[in-house]
Amino acid sequence: MNPELASPSSSSDRRISVLARHLAGVEMDSKNDSISAFPTSGSDNNSVFSHVVRGPEDPILGVTVAYNKDPSPVKLNLGVGAYRTEEGKPLVLNVVRKAELLLVNDRSRVKEYLPITGLAEFNKLSAKLMFGANCPAIQENRVTTVQCLSGTGSLRVGAEFLAKHYLQRTIYIPQPTWGNHPKIFTLAGLSVKTYRYYDPATRGLNFQGLVEDLSSASSGAIVLLHACAHNPTGVDPTFQQWEQIRKLMRSKGLMPFFDSAYQGFASGNLDADAQPIRMFVADGGELLLAQSYAKNMGLYGERIGALSIVCKTADVAARVESQLKLVIRPMYSNPPIHGASIVAAILKNRDLYNEWTIELKAMADRIISMRQKLFEALRARGTPGDWSHIVKQIGMFTFTGLNSKQVSFMTKEYHIYMTSDGRISMAGLSSKTVPHLADAIHAAVKQVV
Amino acid sequence: MISLASATPSALLSVQETLKGKTRLGSGCVSTLFNKEKGKPSIKKKSCGRISMTVAVNVSRFEGIVMAPPDPIHGFSEAFRADVDVKKLSLGVGAYRTEELQPYVLDVVKKAENLMLERGENKEYLSMEGLAAFNKVTAELLFGADNPVIEQQRVATVQGLSGTGSLRLAAALIERYFPGAKVLISSPTWGNHMNIFNDARVPWSEYRYYDPKTVGLDFEGMISDIKAAPEGSFVLLHGCAHNPTEKNHIPFFDVAYQGFASGSLDADASSVRLFAERGMELLVAQSYSKNLGLYAERIGAINVVCSSTDAAARVKSQLKRIARPMYSSPPVHGARIVANVVGDPALFNEWKVEMEMMAGRIKNVRQKLFDCLSAKDKSGKDWSFILKQIGMFSFTGLNKTQSDNMTNKWHVYMTKDGRISLAGLSLAKCEYLC
Numbered sequence: 001m002n003p004e005l006a007s008p009s010s011s012s013d014r015r016i017s018v019l020a021r022h023l024a025g026v027e028m029d030s031k032n033d034s035i036s037a038f039p040t041s042g043s044d045n046n047s048v049f050s051h052v053v054r055g056p057e058d059p060i061l062g063v064t065v066a067y068n069k070d071p072s073p074v075k076l077n078l079g080v081g082a083y084r085t086e087e088g089k090p091l092v093l094n095v096v097r098k099a100e101l102l103l104v105n106d107r108s109r110v111k112e113y114l115p116i117t118g119l120a121e122f123n124k125l126s127a128k129l130m131f132g133a134n135c136p137a138i139q140e141n142r143v144t145t146v147q148c149l150s151g152t153g154s155l156r157v158g159a160e161f162l163a164k165h166y167l168q169r170t171i172y173i174p175q176p177t178w179g180n181h182p183k184i185f186t187l188a189g190l191s192v193k194t195y196r197y198y199d200p201a202t203r204g205l206n207f208q209g210l211v212e213d214l215s216s217a218s219s220g221a222i223v224l225l226h227a228c229a230h231n232p233t234g235v236d237p238t239f240q241q242w243e244q245i246r247k248l249m250r251s252k253g254l255m256p257f258f259d260s261a262y263q264g265f266a267s268g269n270l271d272a273d274a275q276p277i278r279m280f281v282a283d284g285g286e287l288l289l290a291q292s293y294a295k296n297m298g299l300y301g302e303r304i305g306a307l308s309i310v311c312k313t314a315d316v317a318a319r320v321e322s323q324l325k326l327v328i329r330p331m332y333s334n335p336p337i338h339g340a341s342i343v344a345a346i347l348k349n350r351d352l353y354n355e356w357t358i359e360l361k362a363m364a365d366r367i368i369s370m371r372q373k374l375f376e377a378l379r380a381r382g383t384p385g386d387w388s389h390i391v392k393q394i395g396m397f398t399f400t401g402l403n404s405k406q407v408s409f410m411t412k413e414y415h416i417y418m419t420s421d422g423r424i425s426m427a428g429l430s431s432k433t434v435p436h437l438a439d440a441i442h443a444a445v446k447q448v449v
Numbered sequence: 450m451i452s453l454a455s456a457t458p459s460a461l462l463s464v465q466e467t468l469k470g471k472t473r474l475g476s477g478c479v480s481t482l483f484n485k486e487k488g489k490p491s492i493k494k495k496s497c498g499r500i501s502m503t504v505a506v507n508v509s510r511f512e513g514i515v516m517a518p519p520d521p522i523h524g525f526s527e528a529f530r531a532d533v534d535v536k537k538l539s540l541g542v543g544a545y546r547t548e549e550l551q552p553y554v555l556d557v558v559k560k561a562e563n564l565m566l567e568r569g570e571n572k573e574y575l576s577m578e579g580l581a582a583f584n585k586v587t588a589e590l591l592f593g594a595d596n597p598v599i600e601q602q603r604v605a606t607v608q609g610l611s612g613t614g615s616l617r618l619a620a621a622l623i624e625r626y627f628p629g630a631k632v633l634i635s636s637p638t639w640g641n642h643m644n645i646f647n648d649a650r651v652p653w654s655e656y657r658y659y660d661p662k663t664v665g666l667d668f669e670g671m672i673s674d675i676k677a678a679p680e681g682s683f684v685l686l687h688g689c690a691h692n693p694t695e696k697n698h699i700p701f702f703d704v705a706y707q708g709f710a711s712g713s714l715d716a717d718a719s720s721v722r723l724f725a726e727r728g729m730e731l732l733v734a735q736s737y738s739k740n741l742g743l744y745a746e747r748i749g750a751i752n753v754v755c756s757s758t759d760a761a762a763r764v765k766s767q768l769k770r771i772a773r774p775m776y777s778s779p780p781v782h783g784a785r786i787v788a789n790v791v792g793d794p795a796l797f798n799e800w801k802v803e804m805e806m807m808a809g810r811i812k813n814v815r816q817k818l819f820d821c822l823s824a825k826d827k828s829g830k831d832w833s834f835i836l837k838q839i840g841m842f843s844f845t846g847l848n849k850t851q852s853d854n855m856t857n858k859w860h861v862y863m864t865k866d867g868r869i870s871l872a873g874l875s876l877a878k879c880e881y882l883c
Contacts, residue, residue: 054762058770061574061576113542165513166511330647
């Protein structure tokens with residue numbers, strides 16, 4: 001904008017030059033200058049935000065904040081579900097580094113906006129990974145897959161879509177579940193109810209309670225299901241139980257909404273961990289799926305995931321996809337490219353894919369070995385109680401059964417950082433640190449009730 | 450009442466086809482299909498008990514969903530791609546193109562990415578508010594490092610998903626803490642603004658901005674509409690602006706082109722800085738899509754300038770609470786690129802040079818287009834608005850019919866409101882566009 005306009009001949013020129021002078025920072029004469037200094041800068045009394053209170057720290061992420069503040073050399077962060085190596089370090093998979101190198105060196109790559117639904121290649125590959133390459137639903141174009149911001153983003157977009165277009169606005173979530181679930185669904189406009197899931201007495205699945213609660217759910221209601229490696233309990237239904245759940249849900253027209261954040265992490269095998277979902281797809285019914293690559297590809301900060309909706313017909317799937325775009329566009333327009341490109345590069349290349357499965361299995365195996373070590377350490381100490389759930393539970397987390405008082409004790413006396421519900425991230429343990437944790441648990445169980 | 454008791458699955462589907470025409474269009478009216486009662490999707494009553502399972506299994510739960518219209522801006526990218534005419538021109542999406550009409554990845558960006566790869570940085574979750582290093586440099590870039598609001602820590606800065614995502618965070622903040630407060634949006638504005646506030650459930654209304662007669666600013670209309678708005682409204686402003694502090698309105702800047710409008714980062718931030726220096730509270734959404742060419746990385750920020758350090762801290766904590774159930778934490782890659790470019794003096798200077806080059810190319814295109822049109826058009830029409838308008842776009846003053854004609858006859862793709870992206874125009878193609 002050129003502030004030095006020739007003497008304005010039209011009134012619009014004059015107005016534009018007023019603005020231009022304003023833009024150039026020229027002091028305006030008092031007639032035009034209606035800027036008044038805000039009454040009291042520096043004081044909160046006249047702030048329009050004075051009624052905004054400080055938000056509480058997020059309980060899960062807050063654990064890391066507290067951990068970072070602790071100067072103790074023996075401190076242990078067992079809060080966030082992020083994988084750590086035996087040396088306690090974050091891990092970027094070799095295969096991810098390889099993929100990134102390929103991407104950065106590819107001169108033909110650009111950073112143009114992705115479509116609203118994200119990177120098409122990524123979407124197709126993600127669907128195949130979960131549903132199976134020969135899945136009839138995919139071949140019949142009955143699946144719409146849209147790239148979203150990891151698991152959270154996929155859940156949020158799916159929930160907003162359901163709140164707008166699905167005839168039932170109630171979602172049933174398991175008790176307990178990931179702390180962010182109820183917030184996501186509530187803010188999306190759904191009403192949240194719970195179904196019984198964890199049995200503290202057995203530290204296993206309360207299958208009877210689950211069946212009763214889903215049986216009495218309103219017909220057509222949405223039901224959140226953890227695909228595998230339930231967070232926070234690590235308790236998963238058996239295949240037989242999954243089959244019963246499927247039958248029950250289909251008979252009541254309940255809409256399954258799967259949250260899959262640990263495919264490949266639970267058993268170490270990608271296909272095995274996808275089985276529950278594939279069972280539901282195989283019966284020809286509809287479902288929603290939120291997929292995340294945060295853990296199984298170690299792409300936490302890249303925020304890469306996908307929402308898939310399996311529909312009855314290709315026509316419905318196309319219409320559903322068009323409506324998903326209307327949810328996404330006003331939220332962030334289109335998703336970020338980097339993580340999607342990495343995932344696509346790995347999934348589509350046979351060698352990289354194989355390398356990935358090996359690295360994934362190694363991560364899963366390390367966690368399983370930590371379970372074994374912790375269990376043995378507690379047994380060696382004669383810690384009171386049955387600790388077999390540590391080796392029975394699946395995935396990244398163990399629901400120890402410790403109460404919040406015991407957890408506080410462990411934090412204070414042993415510098416163990418974990419969520420107050422007694423959940424520990426096994427990924428944060430190493431052979432070296434297991435003894436310290438075992439001592440802490442032992443002390444907590446004996447000294448705190 | 451349709452008797453479905455003896456319907457076979459295929460007959461059921463054909464019943465469905467017939468009913469489709471009568472089904473009320475709109476969201477989720479599957480109830481019309483099944484049952485008079487809303488929220489009872491499967492026919493379970495009376496004699497249809499045996500059929501209920503078949504119905505539930507064979508008909509989609511999403512059957513009542515209609516096809517949404519294509520996005521007015523992104524939607525026609527597909528049409529453009531499908532067009533085989535060699536003369537085709539894409540002037541729709543606001544993405545910079547070189548003179549050869551190719552997408553452009555800035556050299557500084559490539560350098561930053563290589564640095565990042567060499568350093569072997571990890572991919573851990575960012576915190577909910579994003580990358581701290583990014584938040585610091587982005588606020589300083591916007592306000593100037595020596596601005597009192599920065600020195601007094603009165604700005605709540607949270608990394609957002611480019612401009613859209615940052616606006617959405619702000620919209621959610623407004624909805625939660627200023628219930629009922631209105632956002633005033635310029636007419637016309639970027640089409641997605643309305644969608645953002647609608648989805649965030651924030652009421653909005655328009656203020657006059659563009660004067661079709663002059664193809665310029667309707668200053669008096671703007672002032673009068675802003676004055677008429679309810680007390681304490683949020684006024685969404687583009688880069689240059691009149692100050693709307695009558696009636697305690699809160700300025701809300703959408704800065705998507707800092708550095709791109711004039712070629713100077715400081716000049717393009719002058720309105721924001723002026724308002725901040727005067728002690729006003731304001732909101733500013735930032736985007737690095739255009740000025741750093743990071744479109745697909747989705748990197749931006751929402752800045753809330755508050756009158757006290759404590760208020761800023763509280764506002765920031767609440768912005769984090771909004772991000773958490775939306776996407777937990779923002780993506781790291783774009784944030785690191787910006788932090789590296791803006792935070793390193795050498796890269797920062799290189800960036801300024803590249804940005805001047807991009808802005809310069811657009812200015813040249815404006816000049817050439819103006820020259821062409823003035824020469825060709827014998828009607829005496831004043832085309833000088835092309836030179837006066839700022840930034841990547843030009844409002845041509847063409848109406849919908851004319852815009853459609855541009856596309857259909859001339860293979861020039863633009864939005865129906867007559868907006869063209871000059872960044873998608875080359876000097877070589879100016880003649881054709883004329």
